[in-house]
Amino acid sequence: MNDGNKVILLVEDNPDDVALTLRAFKRSHLMNPITVARDGIEALDFMFARGDFADRAALPTIVILDLKLPKLDGLGVLKAMRADPRTQFLPVVILTSSKEEQDLISGYALGANSYVRKPVDFAEFLEAVKVLGIYWLMMNEVPPQGTAP
Amino acid sequence: MKISAKGWLATTTGLGTIALLAVMIWWANGEVESADRQRRRMSDVARVLNDLRLVTFEYVLYRNQRAYQQERQVSARLERQLEEPIFSDPEPSETLADLRRRSGETRQLFEELQANTNSRAADDSAQKLYEELISRKLLVLHQESLVDAFRLTDYSTARIAQAQQRVVGVILAGLALISLATAAAGWLIHRGVLAPIQRLQQATREVASGNWSFRLDIAGSDEIGEMSRNFDAMTTTLRNSFAQIERSNQELAALNREIEAFSYSVSHDLRAPLRSMDGFSLALLEDYGDRLDDEGREHLSRIRAASQRMGRLIDELLGLSRVTRTELVMRDIDLGAMARDIAISMQKLHPERDLRWEIAEPLIVRADKSLMQIAMQNLLENAWKFTGKTANAVIRVGIGEANGERHCFVADNGVGFDMSFADRLFGAFQRLHHESEFSGTGIGLAIVQRIFRRHEGRIWVQARPGEGATFFFSFKEPSHE
Numbered sequence: 193m194n195d196g197n198k199v200i201l202l203v204e205d206n207p208d209d210v211a212l213t214l215r216a217f218k219r220s221h222l223m224n225p226i227t228v229a230r231d232g233i234e235a236l237d238f239m240f241a242r243g244d245f246a247d248r249a250a251l252p253t254i255v256i257l258d259l260k261l262p263k264l265d266g267l268g269v270l271k272a273m274r275a276d277p278r279t280q281f282l283p284v285v286i287l288t289s290s291k292e293e294q295d296l297i298s299g300y301a302l303g304a305n306s307y308v309r310k311p312v313d314f315a316e317f318l319e320a321v322k323v324l325g326i327y328w329l330m331m332n333e334v335p336p337q338g339t340a341p
Numbered sequence: 342m343k344i345s346a347k348g349w350l351a352t353t354t355g356l357g358t359i360a361l362l363a364v365m366i367w368w369a370n371g372e373v374e375s376a377d378r379q380r381r382r383m384s385d386v387a388r389v390l391n392d393l394r395l396v397t398f399e400y401v402l403y404r405n406q407r408a409y410q411q412e413r414q415v416s417a418r419l420e421r422q423l424e425e426p427i428f429s430d431p432e433p434s435e436t437l438a439d440l441r442r443r444s445g446e447t448r449q450l451f452e453e454l455q456a457n458t459n460s461r462a463a464d465d466s467a468q469k470l471y472e473e474l475i476s477r478k479l480l481v482l483h484q485e486s487l488v489d490a491f492r493l494t495d496y497s498t499a500r501i502a503q504a505q506q507r508v509v510g511v512i513l514a515g516l517a518l519i520s521l522a523t524a525a526a527g528w529l530i531h532r533g534v535l536a537p538i539q540r541l542q543q544a545t546r547e548v549a550s551g552n553w554s555f556r557l558d559i560a561g562s563d564e565i566g567e568m569s570r571n572f573d574a575m576t577t578t579l580r581n582s583f584a585q586i587e588r589s590n591q592e593l594a595a596l597n598r599e600i601e602a603f604s605y606s607v608s609h610d611l612r613a614p615l616r617s618m619d620g621f622s623l624a625l626l627e628d629y630g631d632r633l634d635d636e637g638r639e640h641l642s643r644i645r646a647a648s649q650r651m652g653r654l655i656d657e658l659l660g661l662s663r664v665t666r667t668e669l670v671m672r673d674i675d676l677g678a679m680a681r682d683i684a685i686s687m688q689k690l691h692p693e694r695d696l697r698w699e700i701a702e703p704l705i706v707r708a709d710k711s712l713m714q715i716a717m718q719n720l721l722e723n724a725w726k727f728t729g730k731t732a733n734a735v736i737r738v739g740i741g742e743a744n745g746e747r748h749c750f751v752a753d754n755g756v757g758f759d760m761s762f763a764d765r766l767f768g769a770f771q772r773l774h775h776e777s778e779f780s781g782t783g784i785g786l787a788i789v790q791r792i793f794r795r796h797e798g799r800i801w802v803q804a805r806p807g808e809g810a811t812f813f814f815s816f817k818e819p820s821h822e
Contacts, residue, residue, distance in 0.1 A: 208617035215624060260609050289609040289616075291659070312612060312652030313645075314620040 198329055200226045201252035203235040203269065204287075205261050212314065213256070213287075216321040224329060227252065232264025236272055239279050251282065254328045257304075259288040259295055267298055274303040283328055344533060344563045351526040358522060362515035369511060372504035380497035382427050386440070387490035389419045394483040397451065401476040404458050416448055433496050436489050443486050450479045537565040544572060553580040597666075604662050611655050619648040657784040660715070664791050669709040676749060677702030679714060680738040683721050696728060701739040704749060706816055708796055716792040719785040720751040720812055727755035727810065746815055754809035763802055 200217075204210050210228055217226060227248075229235035238245040239252070255273070259266035266286065273279040285306040286299045299307050308324065311317050393415045400408035423441050428434045454475045461468040537559050547555040553576055559569035622644045630638060677700050684698045706713075721736065728734035737752045758766075767790040789812075793800045797817035804810035 206613055208620070209613065212616065212620040212624075215620070289612045290605065291608060291656070292605060310612070310616060312615045312619050313649050314616070314623045317616070317620070 197250075198224045198253035199250065200224050200329075201229060201235065201238060201255045202226055203229045203232070203255065203257045203261065203266065205230050205258065209258070209310070212317070213321065216314075216318045217325065219318055220322040220325050222321075222325040222329060224253070231262040232266065232269045235261075235269050236264070239273065239282075240276065251278065253283070255282060255284045256287050256324075257284055259286060259290055259299070267295075267302060270299070270302045270304060283332065285324055285328065344565065347529055347533065347563075351522065351529070354522045355519060355526075358515060358518045362511065362519075365511040365515070366508060369504050369508040372507070373501055376497050376500035376504055379427055380494055380501065382422070383490060383494040383497055386419070386422050387487060387494060389415060389422060390483065390487045390490050393419055393447075394480070394487060397447075397479055397483060400451075401454075401480065409455060412451060416444075416451070419444055420448075428493075433493055436493055440486055440489050440493075443482050443489075447479055447482045447486070450475050450482070454479065533561075533563060534565065537569065541565075541569070541572065544576075548576055548579075553583060600662065601666070604659055607655060608659050612652060615648040615652050615655075619645050619652075622648070654784070657788070661784055661788050661791065664712060664715065664788055664795065667709075667712065669712070669795060671707055672710060673705050673707055674710050674713060675703045676706055676713065676717060677704035677738065679717050680704075680721060680751075683718055684736075687721065687725055694725075694729075694734075696725070696734045696736065699735060699737040699739070704738070704740055706749065708816060712792045712795065716789045716814075717751075719789045723785060723812075724751055724753035724755065724810075727757075728753050729755070731755050731809075741813075748813045748815040750811050750813045752809065752811035757804040757806050757809045759806050760804060763804070766802060767800070 200222075202210065202213060204213065214226060217224075227238060229238055234244075235255070235257070237243040238248060239255075241248050257266045257269060261269070264272075266288070270284060270286075273282060273284065283305045284303070285308060286295075286304045287308050287310060288295065289310050291309050296307055306324070306328075308320050311320070393412065396408055396411040396415055399405075400412055423437070423444055426434070426437075428437055454472060457468060457472055457475070461472070540557060540559065544555055544557050555576065557569040557572050559566055561569075622641045626633075626638060626641050633641070680700050681698075681702065684700065688694070688696070721738075724736045728736065731754060733754075735754050738750070739752075740747065740749050742748070767786050790800055793814050793816075798815050800812060800814040802810060802812050
């Protein structure tokens with residue numbers, strides 16, 4: 193039931209969190225290819241096909257974005273994405289430790305599509321990833337490419 | 342000079358002037374009276390002199406006994422009247438002395454005339470001529486005396502006028518002096534009191550509007566000068582302490598920002614390792630569980646439980662700091678309805694619990710809704726938890742009054758506690774029961790207390806072991822009933 197071409201971009205600097213998130217995706221039977229960016233600049237490079245990612249195949253279907261990142265933080269990435277017509281409507285799910293109201297408000301204000309807090313309990317995390325995957329990768333209809341105004 | 346000294350001086354000057362005026366008027370009045378007395382006496386003298394002249398004239402004409410007798414009487418009267426001294430000034434005294442001398446002279450002449458008249462023969466022409474001479478002289482002397490008497494009367498009259506004039510002069514001078522003193526006092530008051538007070542008024546306005554650097558700078562050794570110096574000292578002190586408060590505020594703001602940054606990083610960074618501990622323990626259990634024995638799996642479960650518990654602790658600590666930081670939005674809220682909603686959701690989670698709720702509705706208080714939601718949640722969860730092993734458990738939420746103060750309460754009939762531990766109850770991480778008996782982090786009541794403190798209200802507790810606990814709380818209520 194998965195569409196294998198739908199690439200997920202995971203922007204996360206903590207290798208433990210990367211491993212756990214990948215495990216959660218695997219255990220949720222989401223087989224989409226996952227690209228990991230370890231900081232904000234890398235994430236933008238991937239999306240805009242620059243630098244190391246100059247020859248990347250396609251835009252990701254969804255971006256899973258941590259807020260606390262080296263070089264450029266998650267909110268900075270979000271801002272740059274929403275300013276560019278190529279990524280203006282790309283679904284972004286903020287996945288972060290922070291439950292601070294200010295982060296939630298700024299996240300949504302900059303055009304995040306979802307805000308999920310990483311729970312300590314891995315079982316809960318797994319549940320959250322499962323729901324996210326089902327919603328964003330299977331149910332949600334994305335706007336066709338190149339329709340940006 | 343002090344204002345009080347100036348005032349004393351002005352009063353004394355005024356009173357002294359008035360006293361001087363009174364003395365002058367009194368003296369002038371005495372002067373007028375004495376002159377009037379002189380004039381009256383001189384009028385008497387003139388009248389007597391006139392009488393004397395008339396009776397002498399009559400005697401000279403008719404030489405009768407009656408005129409002679411009358412002349413004697415009037416002459417004696419004049420003698421008596423002239424006996425006393427009437428004037429003190431040299432000139433009128435001399436005139437009076439002339440009068441006296443002339444009076445003696447006339448008396449002598451008259452006696453001579455009379456003796457001659459009695460002794461002479463009827464036709465002695467030489468004698469007759471002599472008599473005529475004496476008579477003529479007598480009448481001339483009388484005329485002179487009368488003129489003198491009138492002159493003295495005029496002198497007294499002039500003295501009266503003079504004294505009256507002097508009274509008017511003294512009164513005018515006194516009035517001028519008093520006016521001058523009043524004007525001087527007015528000017529002094531304006532310069533020394535009113536003008537500085539106006540400036541002081543301006544200063545208080547300036548300071549009230551926040552201009553702390555305004556200085557009065559009124560020099561002088563009087564009370565106002567002293568007050569001005571005190572005022573300037575006061576504004577300086579206030580300015581300094583405000584500057585200090587400003588500095589402390591800035592430091593506090595900086596500290597607050599630091600705390601916020603700290604809690605942000607706590608929330609973000611402290612949880613990450615816990616996620617790894619829990620996640621990889623679970624991965625181990627899931628992937629390699631069959632290679633571990635029961636004890637090994639038990640250890641991993643403990644690691645997971647501990648990580649999750651620490652996650653909860655961090656969340657609650659963040660909650661505690663958020664309670665301190667959030668801004669209050671005061672509104673009328675119904676605590677009863679809020680308690681009912683919480684009760685329903687707790688009952689839904691644990692439908693097996695047999696528990697009676699007694700909630701007073703409506704229970705209107707003026708408070709911040711989101712913070713009160715946290716407080717009520719904690720208090721009700723507490724009651725729920727500690728009635729977990731109680732048969733016929735009841736949780737009551739209501740309102741009461743003690744010592745004229747309205748309070749709300751959340752009461753349960755659960756395990757309660759010894760009141761000697763009550764002061765430890767609201768501290769963070771303080772527990773009165775073992776965690777194996779009742780779960781919890783021990784932060785809930787610290788959060789609750791902080792919420793009421795932020796409302797400028799208070800919370801207190803009454804409990805007995807085995808009989809339950811009642812949490813009372815009150816708000817700083819303006820005029821809400």
